[in-house]
Amino acid sequence: MDQNAKKQREQKEYQEYVKAVTPVHNLWMNMTKAFVTGGVICMIGQGILNYCKVAGLDKEISASWCAVILVFLSALLTGLNIYPRIAKWGGAGALVPITGFANSVAAPAIEYKKEGQVMGIGCKIFTIAGPVILYGTVISWALGLVWWIGSFL
Structure with a gap:
């Protein structure tokens, strides 16, 4: 009985600790x-696009x-x-657009620069970007192949 009561007390203390250290988020x-x-x-x-339009650039170059x-x-x-910051x-408002991807590429390179140009920056810069670049390259190649085969039909 004594051991059981001690275990329940420890579990209650742990749950109180978890509740105390868990951050509360306001969803809205x-x-x-x-x-x-x-x-x-x-x-x-959009400001950049508008400026490019005023400068006389076409839509694709502006983009x-x-x-x-x-x-x-x-x-x-x-x-x-x-x-x-x-x-x-x-x-997610800062991490979803193209700027978030650029941040995720630059941050590991900056973090690991102390390990040197090759093993630090060279290896870590592709930690996040590597899978994205690989997936994009493979899918674009596969879709290009499908389009090329479809052009013969």
């Missing part, structure tokens, strides 16, 4: 922050410039340790 606030963060990133992208500038800004802000505040 998190969704609002993600919406605002993603919206601001998209507004910046390319928009992507390049957003990726550059994301990598730069990651290097300055600003983008992680934006992502922490905005959650």
Whole structure:
């Protein structure tokens, strides 16, 4: 009996500890922050597109410039340790767009630069991007093959 009571008391203490250290999240606030963060990133992208249009660039070139500038800004802000703070505040709103992918490529390279150019940056830069690049390359090759075979039919 004594052993059983001790076990129940320990379990109750553990449950209280877990409850005390588990962060409480406000779902509506998190969704609002993600919406605002993603919206601001998209507004910046739309601003870049509008500027390119005013500059006389066509739609495809404008889209390319928009992507390049957003990726550059994301990598730069990651290097300055600003983008992680934006992502922490905005959650999925900062991690879903193209800027989140650029952040996920740049962050491991920055984190492991102390291990050297090859074993640090060279190896770790593809931790997240590697599977995405591989999947994109294989799927695009497979779809191209299907399209090529379909062109003979």
